[in-house]
Amino acid sequence: MSTAEKLIMDLPSGPLDVYRKRATFDWKSFKLALEGEDDIRFQKKLWGLVKTHPAFQRSTRQLTLDELRQRCNAQIQALYTNDLDPVHGRKNFLYVVQLDGSLSVKMGVLYGMVPNTLLVLGTEQHHQMVAEFGIQNYIGCFALTEISHGTNAKGMRTTATYDIATRSFILHTPDFEAAKCWSGGLGKSSTHALIFAQLITPDGVNHGLHPFIVPIRNPSTHLPFLGVTVGDMGEKIGLNGVDNGFLIFNKYSVSHSCLLNRTADVTEDGKYVLALKDERKRFGSSLGALSRGRVTITVMCAHYMTLALTIAIRYCSVRKQFGPTEENELPVIEYQSQQWRLFPHLAEMYAIKIFSNHFCNIIMELDNNTLEENENSNADAGMEIHALSSATKPLCSWIARDAIQDCRESCGGHGYLKMSRLGDIRAENDANCTYEGENNVLIQQASNWLLSQWANVINGRFVSSPLGSVDFLNDAERILNTKFNQITMQDTLRPENLMLALRWLVCYYLKKTYQRVEVLKSNNASDFDAKNNSQSFLARTLSLVYGEHFLMAYFIKYLQDPKWKANERKVLIELCTLFGAVTLEKRVGDLYEGGYVFPNSNITSFLREGIIILCKSLVDNAVALTDAVAPPDFVINSPLGMSDGEVYEHMRKWFFENKENFERASWWNELRPKL
Known part of the structure; x- marks a missing residue:
């Protein structure tokens, strides 16, 4: 048997066989070349866990917001204990997007963004903290955005004033508009926040935005420290497994060591010192560090498009309407208008998938260069990565937005049913157009x-x-x-x-x-x-x-x-x-x-x-x-997009498994009040 045959399971026979037999290439061989053996083995391990672990079994009822948060946490624990997190899986872990975007967002922050920023913008004293995040003694979130300022980072108003007497920084939120917000994991989970604040030295000089790693909840009680107000932002359009929160400081004192001081520091007697004398290098290094989230989003866009296109193309290859004669209906995928609105998106999905994997490799190389202190190459590369991610994150998320919408419409009325999953995919991807920098x-x-x-x-x-x-x-x-x-x-x-x-x-x-x-x-x-x-x-x-x-x-x-x-x-x-x-x-x-x-x-x-x-x-x-790119059926979780193509049988099961569909309405006697 070939490697592809050993690693990749056969797909079940059914109505889709007609098109599979018409293919000009072997999809398994193609998948192996496209994604690589290591990637496929990772998927095999990931989906094997998802299929069998209790944390991933779907509920037969609508979960409350708190239950969604709890389930997301349980699933993260299951992935973490099986080495399927960003540390062990690197960019491969983003396949979890296809299961639930909440997992990738929260794990990306907890195991990716926060520890990586500590490594890249911190020094030896902060590198030691990374291990605490790695063993989950600490839970981190990334707090840049404020209520009245988002993409304009320089407009952030949270202050960190150095106090010589206590050798500490005093964090303060001047008003509600300056409250940190939208931080994933902040609402209920985090013990530490990686915040960005305006650094002010005792002479009253504001040195601009600087990063700090700040304890916000007591690890023994999980209650906020005195001087910290932290809360949840509530239900969102999608991604409700993520507990987005807001954060307010009231003259909250933190250790001098909380400043991530790789590029700039404050001496004990309150003097501001640039570790990198060249402002361009300092700025470029910071930009490179802050671009990781946008690079990750391009990968997520490819995964959302993969789901939507798999559902739509499989459905449209089975769904028959009209034809040359009344007895000979054609699958709707045979119509030019259907091809024109789906296949360009298929090409875009492959373009984004190929590009985003390459871009992730670039950002990982930059991380390595930063740790090796290659400052000259980091400055130019950091600024170019910032520019490229600032262009491609909007481009890819808008392409995905339009693709998912066209997939929804191409599936007609059935695509509007929640069971199609296209609405949920659309809602989850929608966040990509806004967070990590509003697209426009x-x-x-x-x-x-x-x-x-x-x-x-x-x-x-x-x-x-x-x-x-x-x-x-x-x-x-x-x-x-x-x-x-x-x-x-x-x-x-x-x-x-x-x-x-x-x-x-x-x-x-x-x-x-x-x-x-x-x-x-x-x-x-x-x-x-x-x-x-x-x-x-x-x-x-x-x-x-x-x-x-x-x-x-x-x-x-x-x-x-x-x-x-x-x-x-x-x-x-x-x-x-x-x-x-x-x-x-x-x-x-x-x-x-x-x-x-x-x-x-x-x-x-x-x-x-x-x-x-x-x-x-x-x-x-x-x-x-x-x-070649679709996840297993239990991950797709859409009657319209199952690999056997038995669309109508899966729809029948979906309708009949919910007993409420057959129950008399509790308000039936209100339908005809005059009777």
Whole structure:
């Protein structure tokens, strides 16, 4: 038996066999190449535990908010004791998103974000605390956001004033608007909070936002310490296993050692000392540390899309409506309109999955460099990671949002039933559009960094790009002078030619946005107003195109890996091409306006005809492409998306297993009050 046959279980026979037999590649072999043996073994261990452990058995009734929190904690304990947490599973642990997004959010904070920030921004005294979090003596949360300030980190108003007499920091919340909020795990669970506060020295100087690790609850009683008010924020649209909380300090004194002092410190006599003299390096190192959550979100988006697309494509491959004759109904996946609204999302899901795994590897490498104190490389890499994550987190979460909605609609009325699970998936992913930086604000941060790179271009300075996301800007003048010269649809759709157009778009929007900002400044606008008034249609689009370009660039690079068999590479090329074509078709007006294509060019027709042809070609492989990434049925938990394709039988069981569906309403005698 091959490794794939040994590791990956067969799927049951049923109505989906028709499409599985039409596939041009072996889905098991493809899955092994796509995810790797270690990844698949991790999934096997994870899903094996989920299937058998009591903590994961689903309730037959609606749980209360407190019960949801308790269940999430019990499941975390089960995963932790079986080495299926972020420490042991690294990025692989994010497969738990497919079971319940609450698990990934809370575990990511507890075992990922808090300990990693201690390692990266703290020193030896803080590194020793990491072990306490590792054995769960401490439970941590990440507290940056405040009631009146979210993405604008510099606007945070919680203060940490150093007191020479007690050699401690006095944490204070000036009013309710400055209360820390939305911290996952803070509401009921955390013993410690990793907070960011304005550091004020005894001379009254505010040195800006700095990180502190602060005890907030007594580990013996789990009650808040004197001077700390902590509470739960209540029920949310989704992710209710996470106890998001708020936190208020009333002149709360904490040890001097609570300051994470890798980049800056305060001496015992109250003097502020920069450990990194270069402010750029300090800022870059901090940005890299704060980007991890956004990088993680891109992975989560791929998992949510995987669930939604598996459910929708399997359902649409079984659901039959209309046809050439009344006796010959077709599966709705055979209709062009259904292909057009599902298969581009399938291509996007693969693009995001491939990119996000790569991005996670980059951030882990940055962590290692930070621990080895490679400060020079960290500064540039940290700022580029911040920019790239600030562009791709919004891009991926918006793509996932739209994909999940299209999946819901493509399943018609049955998709609106809670049993389909599409509503819950939509609600859970919705948070990705807001936390770790609200999307519309994040993309402004990405555009600010990009504009600084264009300043380098026009001044003849080298553009440093450790990640390679903008290294082509060193050749920007030549790129902007290129023209579209393809005369066939086939040549237009070559991934490398689609890439050239996307690269031109980045340069075009970067130059255009920069010029707009400069014009506004020349008319006496402040730097703030100039950037603020160049967002719609310019800076916003610039950031999104920058993210789209990088996803496409890495997809193309990924295709070159020798691990792929010829038939596997062929279907991946189709997905890559579809992703690029759909992305570019949305921007085709810009290609004309900017002069990349001539008025008599057929690029619009080439792209649209190509998209239709690619979608039609993917019909045979769509089910196999979802099989290769889908979790087991008990994780999918949707009658519409089970691997046997027996949609209507699973729906029947779902209806009949709930006794309340057949009971007389308790208010039946109110239906006809006149009787």
